[in-house]
């Protein structure tokens with residue numbers, strides 16, 4: 620589904636990714652863990668063609684996408700939910716969802732607003748509220764729901780549990796499990812090991828733009844020194 624191999628990327632003169640490799644299989648949920656500034660967002664932005672990549676490859680369903688324009692990457696079925704919730708504050712919840720609507724895509728689940736409202740009951744209750752009237756957690760949910768309106772087969776979620784109330788974090792975990800049940804592949808970036816463990820099949824740990832760990836959560840639990848060294852636990 621997604622194969623990143625030896626990816627290097629920079630902002631201006633600063634080298635941020637030093638050869639990152641990661642794979643995500645069909646219908647897998649994989650966590651990209653790391654502390655603040657480790658390079659998680661930059662990895663996701665690289666997949667989306669939003670930062671300058673200097674080397675390596677990014678293949679999606681076997682096709683090289685590194686260097687392609689962002690809209691082409693979206694059209695290939697990759698949805699991206701950035702950390703900063705980019706909802707339209709002056710549009711209602713329903714209108715925000717309509718903005719994300721794209722044609723159905725073969726091999727990917729097709730979403731309707733009604734289906735999304737079942738998945739996000741909070742948004743259903745607030746469907747006629749303006750985006751700016753929602754809480755931070757609800758805005759995060761709305762960003763995810765709007766991305767799903769594009770019928771992606773792969774979704775990149777940048778720190779979905781960041782800065783939201785615990786009760787919403789629990790709902791977020793349910794949403795990610797439901798996306799997997801629907802057949803999607805999901806890459807989440809996380810600092811929260813507990814949340815990542817709850818929703819993901821396996822994990823990578825990145826530090827200073829370099830991959831330090833790849834494996835199961837059970838192995839991470841058996842070797843706590845890895846988490847202590849590379850994560851804020």
Ligand SMILES: Nc1ncnc2c1ncn2[C@@H]1O[C@H](COP(=O)(O)OP(=O)(O)OP(=O)(O)O)[C@@H](O)[C@H]1O
Pocket residue numbers: 630633635653654655656657658659660661662702
């Ligand atoms: N637009 C930018 N210009 C220059 N440097 C940047 C830019 N964005 C990020 N960086 C730097 O790149 C490095 C990696 O940042 P990145 O956002 O990928 O980290 P992260 O693991 O996602 O952490 P965070 O939780 O802070 O988002 C950091 O050192 C950061 O300061």
